[in-house]
Every structure is written in C-alpha cells, then in structure tokens.
Amino acid sequence: MHKISLETDIMDANEEFARENRDHFKAHNVAVVNFMSAPGAGKTSLLEKTIARMKDDLRIGVIEGDLMTTLDADRITALGVPAYQITTGSVCHLDARMIHNSLHNFDIEGLDLLIIENVGNLVCPAEFNLGEDLRVMVFSTVEGAEKPKKYPVMFHETDAVVLNKIDLIPYSGVSLEELERNVREVNPEVDIFPVSCTRGDGLDEWTQWFTERISALRGKAEAASV
Amino acid sequence: MHKISLETDIMDANEEFARENRDHFKAHNVAVVNFMSAPGAGKTSLLEKTIARMKDDLRIGVIEGDLMTTLDADRITALGVPAYQITTGSVCHLDARMIHNSLHNFDIEGLDLLIIENVGNLVCPAEFNLGEDLRVMVFSTVEGAEKPKKYPVMFHETDAVVLNKIDLIPYSGVSLEELERNVREVNPEVDIFPVSCTRGDGLDEWTQWFTERISALRGKAEAASV
Numbered sequence: 477m478h479k480i481s482l483e484t485d486i487m488d489a490n491e492e493f494a495r496e497n498r499d500h501f502k503a504h505n506v507a508v509v510n511f512m513s514a515p516g517a518g519k520t521s522l523l524e525k526t527i528a529r530m531k532d533d534l535r536i537g538v539i540e541g542d543l544m545t546t547l548d549a550d551r552i553t554a555l556g557v558p559a560y561q562i563t564t565g566s567v568c569h570l571d572a573r574m575i576h577n578s579l580h581n582f583d584i585e586g587l588d589l590l591i592i593e594n595v596g597n598l599v600c601p602a603e604f605n606l607g608e609d610l611r612v613m614v615f616s617t618v619e620g621a622e623k624p625k626k627y628p629v630m631f632h633e634t635d636a637v638v639l640n641k642i643d644l645i646p647y648s649g650v651s652l653e654e655l656e657r658n659v660r661e662v663n664p665e666v667d668i669f670p671v672s673c674t675r676g677d678g679l680d681e682w683t684q685w686f687t688e689r690i691s692a693l694r695g696k697a698e699a700a701s702v
Numbered sequence: 703m704h705k706i707s708l709e710t711d712i713m714d715a716n717e718e719f720a721r722e723n724r725d726h727f728k729a730h731n732v733a734v735v736n737f738m739s740a741p742g743a744g745k746t747s748l749l750e751k752t753i754a755r756m757k758d759d760l761r762i763g764v765i766e767g768d769l770m771t772t773l774d775a776d777r778i779t780a781l782g783v784p785a786y787q788i789t790t791g792s793v794c795h796l797d798a799r800m801i802h803n804s805l806h807n808f809d810i811e812g813l814d815l816l817i818i819e820n821v822g823n824l825v826c827p828a829e830f831n832l833g834e835d836l837r838v839m840v841f842s843t844v845e846g847a848e849k850p851k852k853y854p855v856m857f858h859e860t861d862a863v864v865l866n867k868i869d870l871i872p873y874s875g876v877s878l879e880e881l882e883r884n885v886r887e888v889n890p891e892v893d894i895f896p897v898s899c900t901r902g903d904g905l906d907e908w909t910q911w912f913t914e915r916i917s918a919l920r921g922k923a924e925a926a927s928v
Contacts, residue, residue: 514741515824515853516845543825545851566855568794568825596853597825598741599769599794618844618870619742625771627741627822629792644844647873649900674875 490604493572497607500579501590507693508590510606512630513614515596518640520548521673522614522682523591527555529683534588534690539578541570541595548593558582569600572607589690598623602630609693612686614638617670618648621655624662631662635689636669638682643672716830719798723833726805727816733919734816736832738856739840741822744866746774747899748840748908749817753781755909760814760916765804767796767821774819784808795826798833815916824849828856835919838912840864843896844874847881850888857888861915862895864908869898 501508513519527536538559540548549561560582562574575592584590592608594601602611613634615623618641624631631637637659645652656668667685671678727734739745753762764785766774775787786808788800796818810816818834820827828837839860841849844867850857857863863885871878882894893911897904 514822515849516740516842542852544854545848547848547852566825566829568823595825596740597794597823599792599821599823600826603792616742616844618842618867622771622773623741626768626773628770641844644870644873647870 490572493576494605494607497572497575504584506584506587506590507690508608509610510592510608511612512594512601514598517614517616518673519593519614520551525673525679526683527557536589537587538591540593568597569604570594571604575606598627598630602633610635612636614640616641617650618644621650624658628662631659636667639670640673642670643675716798719802720831720833723798723801730810732810732813732816733916734834735836736818736834737838738820738827740824743840743842744899745819745840746777751899751905752909753783761812762815763813764817766819794823795830796820797830801832824853824856828859836861838862840866842867843876844870847876850884854888857885862893865896866899868896869901
C-alpha cells in the first residue's frame with residue numbers, strides 16, 4: 477500500500493468499518509472467511525470445489541472482489557449459491573467499507589458462512605481487515621518456491637495456506653518441499669494444504685479442516701450469545 | 703491503488719519525479735524499460751534469458767523492486783550485469799521517487815539500457831509512471847485466459863505482452879488462442895510474444911523485437927541531442 481502521511485487515518489477508518497462489519501456478522505451468527513491470493517492462483521476454482529462439498533450442510537453466500545467483470549460471481553451463482561460482485565475499478569484490494577456498503581445490497585440473513593473472495597493481489601489485501609473471522613490464502617505452486625520470502629506479509633497474516641496446482645509440479649521445476657519450508661519460515665504455525673483443484677488431490681483434507689473451523693467459529697458465537 | 707482525497711496530489715508528485723527521471727535518463731542517452739507482472743509470472747527468468755542474449759552488444763543495468771530479499775538482484779548480478787535492489791517493505795509497486803532515490807546509489811553513467819523490474823503485482827505498478835520509455839508486461843499463461851478481462855489496466859498500459867510458460871499449456875487447460883484474443887480485446891495494437899523461458903520457445907522473436915525497440919529509442923534520443 478502507499479506510504480503516505482494519511483496512512484494511519486486510512487487504516488483507522490478501515491478498522492472502524494471492520495468493527496461494524498464484525499458486529500453485524502456476529503449478530504447474524506455468520507462465520508466470515510477472507511480468501512486471498514495472487515491473480516490466477518485458483519481462488520474461484522477452490523471455492524467451487526469447496527462450496528459443492530459443503531452447500532448441503534451449510535447456507536453459504538459469497539462476496540466477490542474484482543477490478544472488472546462479474547465472471548467470478550457468475551461461476552458461484554451457477555452452483556446455486558447467492559453471490560454479490562464488487563467491482564473495484566482500479567483499487568487493488570477490498571476494504572472494510574466496500575464490504576460494509578455491499579451489505580446494503582446483499583442479505584446475509586439466514587447464512588451460516590459468508591465467503592469473501594478478495595481481489596487477486598499478493599500484497600495489499602492482507603493489510604485490510606474486513607471484519608472476517610478467518611483468513612485463507614491460496615498460492616499457485618508454479619509461481620515459485622521462493623515467493624513466501626519475497627512476499628511475506630500475506631503468508632504471515634493467514635490462518636491457512638492452500639498450495640494449488642500441485643498437478644503441475646512435475647512440469648514446473650518447483651520443489652513443493654522447498655515451498656512448504658519457506659511458508660513455515662514466515663509462518664511456523666500455519667496450516668498448509670497441497671491441493672489440485674483440477675485433479676482433486678488434497679481437497680478432502682482441506683474441506684475437513686475448513687468445515688471444522690467454520691463449525692468451531694459458529695459454535696463459539698452461539699455459546700457467546702447464550 | 704487507494705482511492706482517497708489526496709490521490710491527485712500523490713499522482714502529481716509521482717509525475718514530477720517521473721519527469722525528473724526522464725530528463726536524467728535522456729541526458730545519459732539510456733533507454734529505460736519497466737517490466738511488470740503478477741508474482742511468479744517469470745519476469746526475472748525472462749530478464750536472465752534476454753540479458754544473456756544482449757549483454758555483449760549493450761551495456762545493461764537493472765533496478766529490481768521487491769517487498770523483501772535481494773534474491774532477484776543476486777540472479778542478475780550473477781550474469782555480470784550491475785543490479786540495484788529496492789526493497790519496498792509493504793509497498794506494492796515502484797514509484798518514480800523510489801527510482802529517483804535509487805539513482806543516488808546506482809550509477810547509470812555509460813549504460814545503454816536500464817531495465818526496471820517492478821514489484822510482482824498485476825494491478826498497481828501500471829498506474830505509476832517511472833519515467834520509462836517502454837513498458838513490457840509478462841503474464842503466465844497458466845494464470846488463466848480470462849485475466850485480461852478481469853485486470854485490464856496493465857494489459858492496456860503496456861507496449862508488449864510476453865506470455866510465458868507456454869510449455870505448461872498442455873497440462874493447464876488454458877487456451878492460448880483465447881488468452882491472446884482477450885489480450886487483443888483490451889489492447890488491440892499490443893505486440894504479443896508467447897514464450898517458454900525454461901524451454902526457449904519464442905525467445906528469438908521476443909529478443910529481436912526488444913533489441914529493435916531499444917535501438918530505435920536510443921537512435922531517436924541521439925538524433926534529438928544533435
């Protein structure tokens with residue numbers, strides 16, 4: 477993000493909207509997850525696979541962030557799940573105010589899980605709290621094993637790293653072991669899930685973890701509201 | 703980039719530094735090229751291949767932009783070409799002031815060609831004029847054929863699009879034809895170079911185009927200085 481004198485004010489304003497979002501989410505007992513990645517890492521593909529496996533048990537809604545087009549929201553809607561597209565124009569991330577405003581048009585009443593798919597960008601989205609409960613980062617293994625070192629912020633700020641496109645590993649010259657080691661160097665406690673959205677590898681383990689985390693988040697919220 | 707009330711001032715200040723950079727570059731008759739891409743598209747790999755083919759005929763220097771590490775500058779220095787690493791911390795792009803400041807530490811005297819490798823980000827770098835003569839964008843074909851539609855700004859603002867990793871096309875499910883069509887839809891006049899940096903496909907065509915453009919830029923500058 478841009479280092480300017482008003483940066484603190486911008487981040488303070490974002491935190492204020494994030495707090496309001498969080499209160500709104502809690503009041504509706506909806507778990508909220510922020511999915512982040514570089515462009516083309518496979519966030520939407522992962523969501524398609526994940527939602528298909530979870531939608532019979534959970535009422536899911538999705539907010540999509542993109543500079544342009546409703547392509548991603550169309551893919552989610554095709555699954556029979558409500559989706560709302562935020563088009564940011566030239567803005568390289570979602571912020572809490574955009575989410576706040578979208579909630580005037582997108583009804584979360586009755587949802588168990590709200591998924592926010594951020595703009596494809598390996599840098600800025602990690603700096604903007606949206607009021608979410610959980611952060612998941614998707615990384616395409618073919619982008620290179622050294623990337624956690626070069627772009628540590630998002631790897632550090634996430635609860636899980638999904639390493640997608642492992643089906644391309646044999647052709648890419650990338651070492652999955654080196655990549656995992658570099659992820660752990662930046663974030664020793666993070667949960668790592670190597671997957672192939674096209675071939676299906678690793679999706680069982682990922683979906684089980686994700687389902688359990690959502691269940692725990694909603695249980696905690698229900699207990700707190702008693 | 704962040705839409706705030708001071709945006710105009712930030713961009714005005716950037717343009718002022720960009721003008722100074724451009725004057726400085728022109729005074730030294732050095733052609734300057736800004737390489738941009740998402741993380742992991744292969745900018746540094748392309749530069750390694752390109753520089754190896756051109757360095758006997760041109761005196762080349764490189765300024766590298768990354769959030770962290772000197773990994774990319776180390777790769778360039780290994781080619782026997784001077785490189786200077788700007789580490790931006792959490793800033794998602796290079797701006798003209800960073801380049802301006804780096805010129806206090808990196809001597810362009812005697813260079814024919816200065817290559818600037820921007821921070822890996824498909825959004826913000828395109829909005830910051832660095833004072834360069836030419837823009838080249840690298841895109842990894844496996845990131846998906848629809849990306850030009852979703853991230854049109856950089857595709858629109860570049861002089862050439864290098865489509866890297868075509869060796870992975872057969873395994874990726876991406877259509878090169880559809881990708882090229884989407885690039886042309888955003889930027890009908892742009893030059894497109896499908897390449898594989900690992901296998902070598904397309905590097906002759908790309909290097910020939912690049913060499914000719916650099917030669918034309920320097921010829922023009924020399925003619926103007928007479």
